[in-house]
Amino acid sequence: MSVTFFLPEGEIPPDVLSLDVDRDWEWFRNAQQAWILQTCLRLRAVGDDVVLASTLPQAGVLVFYAAHKHLVRRLWTPQSRCLLVAVRGDRHEVDIGDVEILQNPRSAQPPRRIAMPHWPQPGLIARERSRGARLENVAFKGVRKNLHPELAGPEWEASVQGLGLNWQGPSAIGEDQKAPREWRDFRTADALIAVRPPRRDAYPGKPATKLINAWLAGVPAILGPESAYMALRESELDFLVAADANQALAALRLLKGDPARYRAMVENGQRRAREFDVAATTRRWQRLLFEELLPQATTLQRRLSPRWRRAVGLCRRLVGARAGR
Template sequence: MSSLPLTFFLPDPQQVAQFQDADPDRDWALFNTGVHVWVGQTCLRLKRAGHPVQLAATAPRAGIVVAHADHVPLLLRQRRWLSPLTIVAARADRPRQPYADVEVVQNAASATASNAFHVQHWPQPGLVARDPGRGDAVRTVAFKGTVGEMTPEFATPEWADGLRAQGIEWQCDAVAWGGNGAAYQTSWNDYGAIDVIVAMRRDLSHLHEKKPASKLINAWLAGVPAILGPEQAYRELRRSELDYIEVASAGEAAAALARLASNPALYRAMAENGRRRGEEVRADACTAAWAHLLFETIPARYPPSLARLGWRSLRCRASAWRSQAAAR
């Protein structure tokens, strides 16, 4: 295992202080944006597993540093000229980050370059699984996510009324996206009284190759069948028809719900299959994958280099100077 210093970069001293003593499962509400999940949670999970990592608001003097793709330019501008670093960018759903040495991407299809590595996305921290006492009945169906990512049909009275006519309650646990720095009041961790998860994006013209399989992973771990739109990350994980039901319209989603509601054996089989598949994507499995990448793969292939990083720092600072001059 590498002895290089490993730092997670979060350029907000208040957030760094907030995360220092946080527990991802106890303080799950802190981890509902890409920056906090990819940087804050990853650091804390590794630290709790005994790995030598630190979270900092300033660029380290040496070693490997992990940052969200949005923060790589700031990291390079802060970097001291003689500080040898290997920069690992969590790309999230951003474009390729050209200033990083290594990128971590959210699904296998995005790992198109030799320096891009897919690590399975973290499951929802603090997840509360479905109450097994609810049996096989489909009584409550939910969407969990942001309003802008949900097909508008799920927000119509007709959708909720149609489910109510079948004896099914519709719960829309959604918020408007306000950026990575916003605070969100949600129940994204709580599946205790949820029987089925439904999620379909408003844009079905492509497979959303940059997005993770979070909704499927969380449904598996919660023991809840999932009805999902067509997406690359879901398809990469699919091994059988019991993993999830794919739909491409609200009508197809309603038909899938009716099928689950009328077939308790199918419901039970999907829930049990999901619990088995969930063993592959638990937080400890993600922790092990991150540790292997950061302490073994990257140090061996991408050791810190002043020469390599110096040009990137110079280009990044020049770009910032040009932007500031143009704004005057």
């Protein structure tokens, strides 16, 4: 009895088992590849008994991405006894899953909804140590829609230049949808900014990946008050909080005028990064899959099919909505 990672046949790359996650980082550009394919390959690399397949096993643990729930439901047969583990990402509840994996700890509700940090950026290149506490280049590693409008126009760039700094803004993703190279390259980045458009719910489905990448890269971060970031914040050395352009500029002035704080944030980030690097995240997956979930899978008996579980979930939410009126 083993752990199977599910991807539709058309989404499994050719010669998939020859891929190296950090060498072939461009393959891991969307959620299902980042969560399903990457996790499978990372665990295989350390010798764990895992399988990548486009069919459902009759036993063991099946890990699939939320976007593929309809296909998993269609492939289910009465002979299936596998424990269904749905990686939700930032999608809606997956009723057919026995267990859901969420990327934001604030939304977790064990034992059914379990938080798991997103993998760091594959192939990440850290900031050059020789740059010391120099603050010249301010970077955003992402697409424009995920950046606060006040930080996406020429006025913001002019304000950054007014501080004597360079702005390395949003990247354009080409037609092939490959992740831009600059997303993984922090060699000349001296500060990272990641402030999304404002939202009352503080983005409960989003992960803390940009913070973890900044820690690993040795770059101080200025981040919006998102729930995933705030859940990890232990002190002001973890990151500076900014909800808009004015607060982001104030944070840059603080870093520029206080080299000692800059160095302290880098050192603190390197310490915190050990909690979320590839080795630590691998151990989290191993404990969850092989120590907690696989033993549960051995005791499964005949139960409701995913179709019936979906119907039960819909009824439960309908009753809850009526009760809340």
